[in-house]
Amino acid sequence: MIPRDVQHTIPSARELVINWHLTEACNYACRYCYSKWHAGPVRKELFRNPAASAALLNEIFRQFAPTPQNHNRLGMKWNSLRLSLAGGEPLLYGQDIVRIAEQANGIGFKVSIISNGSRLTPTLMTELAPKLSVLGLSLDSANPETNLEIGRADRCSRILLINELSATIQHGRRVNPRLRLKINTVVNALNFTEDMTPLIQQLSPDKWKILRMLPVVATDLAIADFEFAQFVDRHAALKHLISAEDNGDMIASYIMIDPLGRFFQNSMNGCNYRYSAPILDIGAKASFRQISWHAEKFRARYTDDNRIVSL
Numbered sequence: 001m002i003p004r005d006v007q008h009t010i011p012s013a014r015e016l017v018i019n020w021h022l023t024e025a026c027n028y029a030c031r032y033c034y035s036k037w038h039a040g041p042v043r044k045e046l047f048r049n050p051a052a053s054a055a056l057l058n059e060i061f062r063q064f065a066p067t068p069q070n071h072n073r074l075g076m077k078w079n080s081l082r083l084s085l086a087g088g089e090p091l092l093y094g095q096d097i098v099r100i101a102e103q104a105n106g107i108g109f110k111v112s113i114i115s116n117g118s119r120l121t122p123t124l125m126t127e128l129a130p131k132l133s134v135l136g137l138s139l140d141s142a143n144p145e146t147n148l149e150i151g152r153a154d155r156c157s158r159i160l161l162i163n164e165l166s167a168t169i170q171h172g173r174r175v176n177p178r179l180r181l182k183i184n185t186v187v188n189a190l191n192f193t194e195d196m197t198p199l200i201q202q203l204s205p206d207k208w209k210i211l212r213m214l215p216v217v218a219t220d221l222a223i224a225d226f227e228f229a230q231f232v233d234r235h236a237a238l239k240h241l242i243s244a245e246d247n248g249d250m251i252a253s254y255i256m257i258d259p260l261g262r263f264f265q266n267s268m269n270g271c272n273y274r275y276s277a278p279i280l281d282i283g284a285k286a287s288f289r290q291i292s293w294h295a296e297k298f299r300a301r302y303t304d305d306n307r308i309v310s311l
Helices: 004-009 050-064 068-074 090-107 122-131 144-150 162-175 197-203 225-234 284-288 295-300
Strands: 012-021 077-086 110-115 134-138 180-187 207-212 242-245 255-257 262-266 273-278
Touching: 012 050, 012 295, 050 077, 050 090, 050 255, 050 284, 077 090, 077 134, 090 110, 090 122, 122 162, 134 162, 162 197, 180 197, 180 225, 207 225, 225 242, 262 284, 273 284
Parallel strands: 012 077, 012 255, 077 110, 110 134, 134 180, 180 207, 207 242
Antiparallel strands: 255 262, 262 273
């Protein structure tokens, strides 16, 4: 416990983000996808059980709500708690996502989602947008051939149609004018020479997160330091939107939960994961102690000097 008279020195972030990867299932087959987990004994993904989902959300909120006790325990302060729903592709289970977002809102979370956008219809957006603070989209290229080569296509080789996506985003912003848009781009050997400026300008996100491919599953599309730097430099005109993360920035800087309800973290060599015991078995506090997480690395991603923070 940090003494009361020095609590004012605890560093701060606007928001603490918990990333729940609900499923490994996806309608795309990206060659460098890191959403592959060692499940051990066969167990259902936790989100499919509404009672277990609610129990997990309540336990997570209890241990990570912005209270002085939790601030002291983690060594940083935050004003709000956000649940980020990811996959796989979470919108394969659209109605479950609506349910979980509603449960999380009721408990006190802000809610965001990371999706490849392929299942984001105007009808689903009408239901989901009022429950979200941030809509995150994974977009790695504006080039159809590049998307096909990466694996960003379904079994029928259908790729995301950007004009349709743009219209759906505009609809979501009308439904919820406070909805913020974040785009995630994984830079790899197939797209590092691309200029994505027209695509980013068309979608007009509040933040563009540029990530270097993390070789958790595959290494064949890995890029060199200078190639990642070239991609970032090529988009300097959009620097007010950009948050760039190299591999080292990702290690031990995210709070992540896998589909079975375990905390997990990238290993220090970046090539596999370490897991906690299931949160509902021993509690979030004990489970979280079993993985590595560094508050200062988390804060570094959310305290840049751009106008956009905490996305």
